[in-house]
Amino acid sequence: MLHVHAVDASNSFAYRKHLDSYFCLRHEVYVNERGWHELRRLDGREIDAFDTSDAIHLLGIQPGRGVVAGSRLVPTLRPHLMSEVFPQLAHDRVPRRHDIFEWTRIFVARDLREPGRPCQAAGVIYCGILEFCIQRYIRSLTIVCEAYWFERLASIGWNPRQLGPSLQRDGMTIIGLMVDMSPAALVATQDFYRMTEPVLWAEGMITRPA
Template sequence: MFQIHIVDRSNQCDYQIHLEQHFRLRHKIYVDERGWHDLARPDGREVDEFDTEDATYLLAITPGEGVVAGSRLLPSLKPHLMSEVFPQLAPSGVPKADDIYEWTRIFVVSALREPGYPCVAAGAVYCGILEYCLRHRIRHLSIVCETYWFDRLARLGWNPRSLGPSLVHREETIIGLIVDMSPAALETTRRAYAIDGSVLWWKSISESEGEEAAQLRAETCNGLSQARG
């Protein structure tokens, strides 16, 4: 089973290598595969204005390949995609509260995607998001997404509600949603992907990967950290 690591401002230094891998995977998937060329960067890292210290990353990490899936959460009381770029998706007001976060940038490497079959890696990320939100008393997520996500999340018990009309962006129809983070949604999502128990990883990354990787991370944090922007 995939283990989902929570990476935030408190432990980003320990995960520098994995964060860099995650930014490069985002570029490969969103720019190279999906054709979002306005996000292209010469350094091959998909980083936007919301990849700040306020971001929380959920990364599926395997011992052999590193990051294979991931996503991002942002507090709704800070600048985020819906508030700054797509407020028109919520004409009655972008949802903002201590217990509301925004969910963006989910991805799974192509090797783990099988058309026509449930993607277990994606399911692990969904479960990780639900677990994290329940532990931190985050009751709702806002989402800017393609319209097909509405039915997908409804089947998983996330109770999606539209915040307003859809619009066409990058030749895709997108919508603003708000969904519920609930124990019932977690149980439904686990059943949908045949996941038993928690997917969250609570040990430090150094414990999971050994002394050599820990030394490499230390060197990265001390001398090789790159500016996000």
């Protein structure tokens, strides 16, 4: 069973190998597959200015294999992508509160994607994000994303709201969103992906890091 492991400054030492795999997979997805060549690094790890000690990395770990999916949260009271690079997406009024985090860098290993149908591994990451945010009293997430994400997130119950105008960049339409992190959103997402069990790894679960 794929579970989501929340890794921050307090437990990153125990996940050193998993974090290395996570950054390598990010490089594979965003640089080699998506062609974001400005992110290319000689060490093959996609690490940017917001991968600081404030970041929370949500690792999708499959027993016997390791990291196969992931995502990142950054507190909006600290520098983050929308505040530092894309404030115009929120009319230069970027939401910043202790209970609002920014969500970026979601990915799933290529062989786990399911073209033409909802990707179950992505669903695990979505549910893990919701479970984590609800546990930590994080009420909302802001997102810098391509425009198609609005309908995708609406379909799984995240109630997206666009914060400002769109932006054309590198052939993409970029928007800024805010989404709900609520028990209702979790139930809607679980129903969409037909999940009945928690996915956020916790002490006492049978599954351990691979």
